[in-house]
Amino acid sequence: MPELPEVHGYKTYIDSTSLHQRIIALDCRDSRLLKQSKSYFETQLINHEFKSTHRIGKYLFVETTSEKVLVIHFGMTGRPNYYKSESDRPKFGHIQLSFENGYHFAFENKRKFGWWDLTDSISNFKADHKLSDDARDLSLENFKVSVSARKTDIKKIIMDQSVAAGVGNWMADEILYQSRIHPTRRVDQMTSEEIESVFDAMKKVIEVAIENDAHYRDFPEDFLMHFRKEGETCFHTGAEIEKIKVGGRTTYFSPEWQKK
Known part of the structure; x- marks a missing residue:
């Protein structure tokens, strides 16, 4: 999509x-x-x-x-x-x-x-339609305010268009991989530093994707999109990528890199 x-x-x-x-x-x-x-x-x-x-x-x-x-x-x-x-x-x-x-x-x-x-x-x-500011323009302060009111999995939250308009399934997986956060980590159990790392990763993924015209093959070699498939190998750990469902959406992550 x-x-x-x-x-x-x-x-x-x-x-x-x-x-x-x-x-x-x-x-x-x-x-x-x-x-x-x-x-x-x-x-x-x-x-x-x-x-x-x-x-x-x-x-x-x-x-x-x-x-x-x-x-x-x-x-x-x-x-x-x-x-x-x-x-x-x-x-x-x-x-x-x-x-x-x-x-x-x-x-x-x-x-x-x-x-x-x-x-x-x-x-x-x-x-x-309860849209947040565009995720590219979203401020850290507004992101933290939106996130702080939630008590569910971080992946569900960053895909909520009232929190970060524009973030979809592949972006959410990539953001959490880049920030080393497990997709089922509950937001109310995350530190302020961890939430900020998700925000920073979101901005990074957006800019990299726009710079490369959303051509995944041109993304940096440590981006999940190169091996976003069950059984593929994590760039950082060599462990196998796993697939689960989060909020009804197919989700890929590295269990060694994104420890819960």
């Missing part, structure tokens, strides 16, 4: 291809992908332009010249695609905008878990 670094890349892509162009048509092959009616989307988007993009966690907000902000959630397999010829429309480009310059913008969405919505403002959407 696209997480913060991947969505950051999508933001950069849209910024470089699709801003300041008049939209002349919208085609949607599956109305379930639109949170409002197709006609309402047409009213708010056709004859308007994308002005700018903003990201909070896994959500991408596109400000338009209309009164509404387009909200894009990429689900499991969503991604943007900008192209010239209608014949180049991707197989799973279920939503397509056409621009006056002859180019098109498709929302690829193979498994159809992604969606589009329209909102009055980014701040309203953030409040309604």
